[in-house]
Amino acid sequence: MSMRNERGIVGDWLVKVVLGIAIFGVIGYDAGSILVNYFTLDSGARDVAIAVSTTIGTGQARHFTDNEIYLMAQEEVGSEDAGVEGARVLREGTSVDDTGVVYVRLRRVADTLIVSRIGAIEKWARATADGQAGTS
Numbered sequence: 001m002s003m004r005n006e007r008g009i010v011g012d013w014l015v016k017v018v019l020g021i022a023i024f025g026v027i028g029y030d031a032g033s034i035l036v037n038y039f040t041l042d043s044g045a046r047d048v049a050i051a052v053s054t055t056i057g058t059g060q061a062r063h064f065t066d067n068e069i070y071l072m073a074q075e076e077v078g079s080e081d082a083g084v085e086g087a088r089v090l091r092e093g094t095s096v097d098d099t100g101v102v103y104v105r106l107r108r109v110a111d112t113l114i115v116s117r118i119g120a121i122e123k124w125a126r127a128t129a130d131g132q133a134g135t136s
Contacts, residue, residue: 030112030125037110038127044084045131049104051076053133056102066095073104084108093130100135 052072056064073089086108093105109116110125 026113030110030115033110033112034115034125034127037108037125038129041084041087041106041108041127041129042131044087045104045106045129046133047083047131048073048076048089048106049102049131049133052104053100053102053135056096056135064096069096069102069104070094077106090128096135102133102135104131105129106131 052069055072055076056069070089070091073094077084077087077089084106087106088108090105090107093103096102105128107126107128110127112125116122116125
C-alpha cells in the first residue's frame with residue numbers, strides 16, 4: 001500500500017518538473033528570439049544604409065529623392081546578402097539629406113511562440129531600427 005503512494009508522489013513530481021522545464025523553455029525561446037531580432041535588425045539597418053550610400057556614390061546624394069532611396073533600400077533588403085530577412089523598409093525615416101547622409105528605417109517582427117499571440121504584449125516582438133551612412 002505504501003508503494004502505490006510513493007509512485008504517485010514520484011509521478012506528480014516528474015510531471016511538475018517536465019512542465020516547469022517546458023514553461024522556462026518557451027520563455028527562454030521567446031526572449032532569445034526577441035533579443036536576436038533587435039540586435040540583428042540594428043546592424044542590418046546600418047548595413048542597408050551603407051549599401052544604399054555606396055550605390056548612389058559620392059557627391060550624388062542631392063540628385064536622388066527620398067522615394068528613390070526608399071526603393072533602393074527595399075531592393076537591398078530583398079537581397080539574400082543583406083542579412084535582414086523578413087524586415088520591411090519604412091517610408092517614414094528612410095531618406096537622404098542635402099549633406100549626403102542616407103537614413104534607413106527597418107521594422108521586423110520576431111518569430112515567437114507566445115508573445116506574438118497575446119495582443120497586450122505582441123508589440124514586444126516588433127523591432128524598429130535606424131541606420132545611417134554618409135556618401136562622402
